[in-house]
Amino acid sequence: MSNAPYRFDVTHRVCEVVDAHANLEPGAETDTVVTVAGRLMLRRDQGKLAFGSLQDSSGRVQLFAMAKSTPEYEGFTGLSIGDWIAVTGIVMMTRRGELSVRVDEWALLAHAGRPFPDKWHGISDPDTRYRQRYVDLWVTEEARQTFIRRSQIVASMRRILHAQEFIEVETPMLHPIPGGALARPFVTHHNALGEDLYLRIAPELYLKRLVVGGVEKVFEIGRVFRNEGMSTRHNPEFTMLELYWAYADHADMMQLTEELVAGIASEVLGTTTIEYDGREVDLSTPWRRATMEELIAEYAGVDVNLDTPIDELRAICERFGVETKAHYGPGKLILELYEKTCEAELWGPVFVTDYPVEVSPLSREHRERPGYTERFEAIVAGRELCNGFSELTDPLIQRQRFEAQEADRDAGDDEAMVVDEDYLRALEYGLPGTAGLGVGVDRLVMLLTGTTTIRDVVLFPTLKPEQGRGTAESGETVDHPH
RNA sequence: GCCCCCGUAGCCAAGCUGGUUACGGCAGCGGACUUUUAAUCCGAAGAUCGUGGGUUCGAGUCCCACCGGGGGCACCA
Known part of the structure; x- marks a missing residue:
């Protein structure tokens, strides 16, 4: 001993x-x-x-x-x-x-029974850094600083929202119906219930139930899970801030968003001018607002809208190398065209607005532009930072949107939504005009720490199991002094 | 899921078109040293070259498969 x-x-x-x-x-x-x-x-x-x-x-x-x-x-x-x-x-x-x-x-x-890496060269192997973060944190100063900063960013986020009297809540992570986003879920099983459950892909529908319940300003910061590919900006589990604000609309929410992000930058970094990937980003408010179609005209040089004949839209998409599927309507085609030609080019910060109804099943239709929604995404450094909109409050229209999603699902889109009857029942009790926002916290941390891979802002990123390699069970000798 | 790249000792890292006992550094071990800063100096040691096959007189080096990682694509409110 x-x-x-x-x-x-x-x-x-x-x-x-x-x-x-x-x-x-x-x-x-x-x-x-x-x-x-x-x-x-x-x-x-x-x-x-x-x-x-x-x-x-x-x-x-x-x-x-x-x-x-x-x-x-x-x-x-x-x-x-x-x-x-x-x-x-x-x-x-x-x-x-x-x-x-x-x-x-x-x-x-x-006693440290295993030797630490080279005191001067440190660890260069990313595999070791991610798998053995306990070593990385001692050896790699930048890693330690990044995670301290992450804590400060989240603390600042909470402070700013609490100061505006938003209430923080926790909603279920195990969902009987995956909802609130277009994504493939992880499935798990509850033995006693004898039911499959889904790890949440978004807290959205529960948070809006809370607005129905009278929580006028509410937010949640928590993990969501999406069964998708991994990349420098995607980890299967990641952290989202979602917030809902009764009596407010998308314009209010854009203002809150830019103030929140600029406020966090000021509190944590002491400046709203940051450098990312060798270029400057000016987060000071206000941020530019531009409709999706304006940006397509600007970056792709083509004028499109929902009235453009669909054959013409398809032809334009093909011209830009966008892969399309037969069931795509004009809205989906325009979104695909935007994502292909604009998103990575946008340095921002910029709010992209007026998403088509077809691709925004939970957003309220634009008060002046039928077929479009009061939805926005903020793009910074070519990356989607957040998504928000005036919430769809009408239970009948919401039902139609869910049904359209189910039709997509039947057409082979396994990321489409399914009808959530309890959510519709909640809407039937009455949801006032409400604005909602979802922020990718990991991406915000990446932006504010100058990190270009999400694995550097997640302490233990998802990796394949190493199957005994480098563990004590593999027969590797460990120095036990006792 | 697809494409490209990588995998040499605990860590970092040479190894050119395949040629004999795989260059070094740090850490570790033995020794010297009373103000060092990656201390220095001397000595000895440490490697299934990711794994398994194959080609060859000969493979760290070439080929195939697999494992792990990175980047890109696809996918991704």
């Missing part, structure tokens, strides 16, 4: 020691005694002297040990890189001007 202590009294975080003694003269010794703890990340032995670097969650500080004053000096110099230790001693400055804690007492808290 290990004789490592069950608990240990630490008096200072490393950053507190560093901050409080930044201006010591070289060679100075204070009479401030501190106890710090962390991992030994480097060691430089020099005979009767030894230097080490102790790292905790707040930073690094040098350790200074002397054979004549450090107890069990041989044991100290025999520590492994990566060992968790606690050190008690005075704060001092070496002759070369490196702030240090003198090792007057020390204790081993946990």
Whole structure:
């Protein structure tokens, strides 16, 4: 059994020691005694002297040990890189001007039985970084910073929404009917119920039920699951912010969205001008608004709308290399054309508006443009950041939309929606004009941390199982000191 | 699901058109060293070259399959 202590009294975080003694003269010794703890990340032995670097969650500080004053000096110099230790001693400055804690007492808290990667080169293999994030976090400074920033971004998001009196809720992750988005779900099974359940693809329909229930401003930040391909911007489970705001419409929501994103950037980064992928992004408000058709005209140079003859639309799509299916109507064709020709080109931030009804089964029809909806997506750096709209509130129209979706499903579209009778029943009780928004939190974090792959903002991204490779069971030798 | 690329010791990493005992660095091990900063110096060691087949007198290198990863496409409110 290990004789490592069950608990240990630490008096200072490393950053507190560093901050409080930044201006010591070289060679100075204070009479401030501190106890710090962390991992030994480097060691430089020099005979009767030894230097080490102790790292905790707040930073690094040098350790200074002397054979004549450090107890069990041989044991100290025999520590492994990566060992968790606690050190008690005075704060001092070496002759070369490196702030240090003198090792007057020390204790081993946990031995690192596996060697840490190269102290200088770190880990380059992404597989190792994602699989063994516990190692990556110690070795890769940027990784640690990214996840700290992620926490700050989400905290800022909550702070801003709470300040506007939105209420945070949690709704089911196990859904009897997958709904609220066009996506393939993961299926699971509940034994006692004897029923299949679906991991949610969106919380949308539950949150709008809450508006029916009188929660006028509501949001949820949580995981959703989509059974789709993986890429630099797609992880099968990812985090969404969804919010609903009674009595408001899409224009209000666009304003809230840009203020939210710019506000988070200001709070967390101190600026609304950021750099992404080598280019500047100006998140300051207001953001440009442009209809989908205006953008198609701008980027593809063709004028299309819902009145364009469908044969002509198909021909245009083919000209731009868009793959079309027989059951696509004009709305779907226009959306496909937009996605092919515009989306990746849009640096933004820009709100793309006026999505066709055909591709927006939960959005309310545009008050001035029949066939279109009051829906918008914000595009930043060529990526979809969020989606929002004036919500469809009429239960009869919603039923028709669901039925149209089921027709698509019957035509072979396994991402189409199915009729949710309870949701329709909720709408029958009355949903006032309401605006809704969904934000991809991981993508927002990517944007604000300058990260180009979602795996760098998700602590444990989905990977294939490694099947025993590199695990203790594989017969690899592990150094057990006890 | 498709295409391209990658996989050499705990980590980083050479290895040109196939040619004998696979170059090094860090970490680890032994030794020297009382102010180092990726400490330095000396010494010894550590490799089923992702796995399995195949071609060849000879394979880390060429071919096939599989495993894992990366990028792209498809898919993706």
